[in-house]
Each structure stands twice: as structure tokens, then as C-alpha cells.
């Protein structure tokens with residue numbers, strides 16, 4: 001039935017291959033309301049709301065459950081997750097983790113080389129290799145700033161590894177690092 | 192506070208500058224042999240989101256969108272334009288992306304549906320055949336609702352409940368009003384588009400008056416005894432606009448206090464309410480509403496003025512093979528919001544996709560979120576969860592949760608940021 005399609009659509013068609021009840025169409029229907037903020041592809045324009053596509057299943061489940069249980073305080077997310085059972089949260093987590101991340105370009109411009117080095121040195125061992133840790137390259141910077149502010153003001157737990165990674169950084173290094181992460185959201189800025 | 196936290200706070204104070212990220216250019220979908228034909232009438236939030244969702248589900252379907260305007264003027268965040276905080280261009284969207292994705296966009300007005308022949312007749316005389324027709328034509332106004340008010344009056348005394356010219360006119364009138372004048376907003380009973388909209392409008396007008404016309408007041412004359420997010424709005428009004436005091440820049444007169452508007456005296460500039468005549472220099476009558484003219488004239492609307500639908504598929508209960516989505520639909524108990532309209536659009540796209548391929552229908556899922564801005568860096572929201580009840584054809588409200596009254600300033604700030612962020616994604620989903 002499906003014809004040759006543009007490259008963008010391939011991921012989607014794979015993500016929504018058939019819509020039988022009990023099949024992969026169900027999480028798409030389940031996430032109907034989520035789409036208005038997080039996007040059909042789990043990716044969105046910059047802003048206070050994060051993209052979800054390609055985050056690890058473990059991280060997504062942990063975070064959604066924490067919103068539901070109130071152990072993580074957000075604004076609307078606590079209300080949005082209210083009433084969902086574990087099974088549904090797992091479906092959300094599985095679905096969004098299966099959606100492809102925005103492809104990142106391969107060239108890092110000079111301005112971000114130092115940031116990239118810092119990222120590799122201090123961050124990537126958790127943020128790219130540990131299952132229940134968020135992937136932060138290319139994430140919306142306004143959202144990341146909110147999370148960091150919550151950690152800084154004690155409204156969100158800062159994991160010990162992160163606290164020690166941050167204390168190893170100088171002020172301007174943190175700037176470079178975050179500039180690099182933000183740069184990753186831009187086309188062809190990041191590998 | 193430990194050193195990492197201090198470092199973070201310091202960095203957060205500096206910021207790293209906003210980025211402007213170019214939307215990824217999307218490749219056009221090659222036109223293959225088209226089998227199934229879907230005609231969508233109306234390219235607002237509902238129609239545009241429907242067309243793009245179905246395109247993503249079914250690359251082989253022929254999708255034609257009929258919309259008279261080349262540019263869509265949206266309502267959400269229009270209030271910021273009204274009070275001079277936003278450029279009008281940021282509220283205007285085109286259909287280029289839909290076209291690039293292989294959706295045929297025809298800039299014509301649809302005149303009628305021939306349900307027997309399964310054809311739509313357009314204003315220029317052309318005819319489109321369909322397997323399924325999806326009507327998403329929005330709202331119309333009951334201009335005969337109060338004495339002294341009619342469509343001609345509305346061209347001078349704007350409802351401004353759609354974007355574009357009406358909103359521009361209200362803005363000009365607000366700007367021209369001398370300090371000390373009153374702004375009157377007449378609010379109808381339910382159902383109307385965007386239940387918290389009048390109060391968001393009043394909030395930002397009060398904010399504008401406070402700065403530019405401090406002796407002026409916005410007075411809401413309401414045909415309802417209470418309203419959406421009332422406690423949250425009133426809390427913000429007290430905090431910012433002296434609500435409840437003599438000097439307040441905002442006042443609300445509910446139905447129980449005689450606020451229901453029964454007539455309009457244009458010569459005197461007065462709204463005639465149950466409690467007596469109220470004078471205003473700027474008058475905004477938000478007329479009572481119904482489904483738009485197209486659905487009325489094509490047998491889609493019931494006596495109450497809205498289009499009854501099967502809440503699982505959004506199929507019209509009155510005309511076969513036609514679906515109605517968005518504000519025009521009577522999909523109880525969803526409100527008339529862009530958020531709910533786009534949820535309906537996706538349920539409808541999934542239903543048509545399933546029917547087309549002989550698949551079982553999925554249980555429909557709906558949600559609604561409405562953000563309202565009450566002032567600078569201050570937003571509130573309501574979130575509703577629903578449960579579909581097939582036996583009663585009702586989308587029943589499961590929970591309704593509003594921003595807590597003891598939220599922190601940071602929470603209100605983030606809700607305002609989220610309002611902008613959600614606007615961006617609603618628009619991106621609809622128009623690309």
C-alpha cells in the first residue's frame with residue numbers, strides 16, 4: 001500500500017506501521033493530547049517545552065512516573081500525568097523512545113570545539129551511556145535552563161555525579177558547554 | 192548553597208542568548224497513483240492538522256484542502272496583538288508546507304455538499320468528488336441575539352472573536368480611547384469559542400489601561416454566573432489591577448449581579464443589561480455563537496446550532512460520509528479550543544485511516560489544555576482528562592485541574608512561557 005515517500009516520512013511510517021488495537025497505533029492515539037505540546041514526531045520548536053523523541057525508555061518512564069507521583073514538581077506535567085497507570089506510562093516511554101531523534105549535523109564549528117571537548121570530558125559518560133539519564137544534545141535550551149534552575153534552587157534533585165561534574169567546571173566553561181548543547185539544536189553544528 | 196548551585200545560578204542569570212533555529216526543509220512527497228479521495232473544507236487549526244496527520248498516516252490518499260484565504264489569522268495570542276505586545280505577522284500562517292507535503296490546497300470558498308453524489312461544489316463552479324469529506328469550517332455568530340445589534344453593527348462594534356480585521360479594529364479603538372474611558376466586554380452564555388478567552392482579553396486590556404490609561408476600566412458584562420479559572424483570574428486581577436477596589440482597572444458583573452446584556456444602544460454607546468444601562472467608550476460585544484454558515488446550510492447542524500457527530504470517528508450524525516471537526520462540531524463535552532480541535536483532527540484522521548484499510552477502530556483519546564495570560568510573565572492553565580463513553584456518545588470529563596492558587600511566581604512565569612511554547616507547537620503541527 002505504501003508508496004515511495006520523502007525521507008522525513010520514513011521514520012513516521014515506521015513509528016506508526018499499523019493501527020490495530022493492541023498494535024503500535026495505540027500509543028499514538030494515547031499520546032493524542034501530548035502531541036499538541038511535544039509534537040507529532042516528539043520533536044518541537046525551541047521553547048520551554050522539551051522534545052521527547054529518542055530519549056531513553058528508562059529515563060522517560062522514571063520522569064513521567066515522578067511527575068505523576070509528585071516527587072518531581074513541574075507546572076502542568078503533574079496534572080497531565082495524574083491518573084495514568086504504570087502500564088500506560090510505560091507505553092508512553094516506549095513510544096517516545098522509539099521515535100527518531102532529530103539528526104544532528106557532523107561539523108562542529110570552531111566556536112563550539114571547546115564546548116564539545118568539555119561535554120565529552122564531563123557529561124557524555126552519563127548523558128549518552130547511562131540508561132536513565134536524559135540525552136541533552138540539541139534539547140531546547142529554554143527547557144534546559146529551567147531544569148538547571150530547579151536544580152540550583154533545590155526544587156529538583158541534582159544527582160551526585162552531576163554535582164561533581166559541575167563543580168569541576170569554571171563559570172566560562174559552563175557557558176561554553178551549554179552553548180555547545182544549544183548549538184547542537186542548530187542544523188549541522190554538532191556531531 | 193553549595194558551589195555548583197551558585198555557579199548554575201550565575202550562569203542562568205547571564206543566559207546563553209536565544210537561538211533562531213531554521214525549520215528543517217521537508218522534501219515534497221512524490222505524487223503517486225491516488226486511490227482514496229478526502230476533501231477537507233476549512234484550513235484552520237482543525238482542518239490543517241487533520242490534513243497533515245492523514246498525509247503522514249497515508250501517503251497514497253488524495254487530500255484536497257478547500258480554504259478561501261491564502262493566509263490564516265489565528266486567535267490564540269491575538270490578545271497580545273490587541274494590546275500592542277505582538278506583531279500581527281506572528282499570528283498569520285500560510286499553506287505552503289501543506290502543499291509541499293502533497294496536499295492540494297484550493298483557495299476557494301466551498302458552497303455546498305452534494306451528499307448523494309459525494310461532491311463538493313466550490314464558489315468558482317468547480318466540483319470536487321470525495322470518498323470522505325471533512326468539514327472544519329469553525330464558528331458563525333448569532334447576530335440577532337440582542338436588540339440593537341446585527342451584522343452591520345458588528346462591522347463597527349467588533350466582536351474580534353476571529354483574527355484579522357475585527358481584531359485590528361478593536362485595537363485601533365482601544366488606542367484611540369481617552370484616559371478615563373470605559374471598555375465594555377459583553378460575554379455570552381456557553382457554548383462559545385475559547386471559554387476563558389474573554390477573561391484573558393480583559394486581563395491584558397486591564398494591564399494596558401494600567402500603564403497607558405490609568406483612570407480607565409474594563410468592565411466584563413457576563414451572561415454567566417461564573418466562568419472558567421475564575422478563582423485564578425480573580426487572584427491575578429487583585430494582585431495586579433486592584434480588582435475589587437474603587438480604583439480597579441477591571442470589574443466583572445456576572446449574571447447574578449445583572450450582567451446579562453439584553454440590548455445595545457449604539458447612539459448612546461450603552462449596553463443595556465438586566466441591571467441597567469452601562470456606558471462605554473469602547474464596546475466589544477462577543478456575540479453568541481453557532482457552527483458557521485456552511486455547516487448550517489448543508490444540513491450538518493442541529494437545532495442547537497452545532498454539528499452532532501459520532502465522538503469516536505467525528506462522522507456527522509446527519510450527513511453520511513461527512514465528518515465534522517473543530518469548533519463547528521458538537522462533540523460533547525469537549526470545549527471549543529484549538530487544543531481540542533486538533534485532538535479531534537487526529538482522532539478523525541486515525542478513524543478514516545482505519546476505515547479505509549478495514550482496521551478496527553481505536554478507542555479515541557482526548558485532552559484539553561488552555562493557557563491564559565493574565566499579565567507579564569504570568570500565565571495560568573487548565574487541563575482536562577476525558578474518557579470516551581461509546582454507549583452515550585459522550586466524551587466525559589474525568590478530571591479538571593487548574594493552576595493551584597498557591598503557585599509560586601516562578602510557576603506563573605513558566606506557565607506563561609509554556610503558553611508561548613504550546614502556541615508554537617500547535618501552529619507547527621497545523622501549518623508546518
Ligand SMILES: Cc1cc2nc3c(=O)[nH]c(=O)nc-3n(C[C@H](O)[C@H](O)[C@H](O)COP(=O)(O)OP(=O)(O)OC[C@H]3O[C@@H](n4cnc5c(N)ncnc54)[C@H](O)[C@@H]3O)c2cc1C
Nearest residue numbers: 233235236237266267301328329385517518527528529530
Ligand atoms: C480570543 C481567542 C483566544 C483563543 N485562544 C486560544 C488558546 O489560547 N488556545 C486554544 O487552544 N484555543 C484558543 N482559541 C480557540 C481557537 O481559536 C479555536 O478553537 C480554533 O481556531 C478552532 O479551529 P477550527 O479549525 O475549528 O476553526 P477556525 O480556526 O475558525 O477555522 C475555520 C476555517 O474554515 C474556513 N471556512 C469557513 N467557511 C468556509 C467555506 N465555506 N469553505 C471553505 N473554508 C471555509 C475559514 O476561512 C477558516 O480558515 C481562542 C479563540 C479566541 C477567539
